[in-house]
Amino acid sequence: MTELSALSSVPAGSRDGVLRFYFGPMDCGKSTLALQMNYNHGRQGRRGLVLTKHDRSGGPRVTSRIGLGSEAIEVEDRLDLVTLVLTRGPIDYVICDEACFYTVEQIEQLADLADEHGIDVYAFGLASDFRSQMFPAAQRLFELADEISRLQVEVLCWCGRPGRLNARVVEGKLVRTGEQIVIGDTGDDPVRYQVLCRRHYRTGDLGTG
Numbered sequence: 001m002t003e004l005s006a007l008s009s010v011p012a013g014s015r016d017g018v019l020r021f022y023f024g025p026m027d028c029g030k031s032t033l034a035l036q037m038n039y040n041h042g043r044q045g046r047r048g049l050v051l052t053k054h055d056r057s058g059g060p061r062v063t064s065r066i067g068l069g070s071e072a073i074e075v076e077d078r079l080d081l082v083t084l085v086l087t088r089g090p091i092d093y094v095i096c097d098e099a100c101f102y103t104v105e106q107i108e109q110l111a112d113l114a115d116e117h118g119i120d121v122y123a124f125g126l127a128s129d130f131r132s133q134m135f136p137a138a139q140r141l142f143e144l145a146d147e148i149s150r151l152q153v154e155v156l157c158w159c160g161r162p163g164r165l166n167a168r169v170v171e172g173k174l175v176r177t178g179e180q181i182v183i184g185d186t187g188d189d190p191v192r193y194q195v196l197c198r199r200h201y202r203t204g205d206l207g208t209g
Contacts, residue, residue, distance in 0.1 A: 017114035021141040024151035030124040046092040053101040081109040093120040100125030100135040107140040130168035158207030163195035
């Protein structure tokens, strides 16, 4: 038995963990649900880890726009998630906020944690970027997850229709080119994001005219 296998909370193959992906646009409550789920599991005596990447706070935290927050482990591109989890001792579950920003290899590692080590993995994130194209990590989660749930907290476009797409706004104008990942909505940052319905995303109408 390898050192990492000995550290696993459940012997490999004895039970399957679950890999679940919760997705939705900005402001639909993904981080809030992640924090609530961690709280609920912890109350039942389960031991877990909370991971995040590119949280809007700028640090290793999971934060929600309604004011909730928790310390977390920052997921860097080179971080091996299997090694991370198994070296932390017996772990029952992992909360993965902002999972859309992970690498595809790290999504495979989350599947390994569920399948080979019996650890439950709950991933939260956006499905598509500011160009309305799917994040590679989110696409892999759609392909691998045991359960996929669109969060039902209603997010509205400025016109009142359901908000579905995340628009990047720079100096008051919707942009459709640029790096896939740019953190915005942080103080004086000139980049912000706005949820729009399909119609107004396609026309670029931000409702400010």
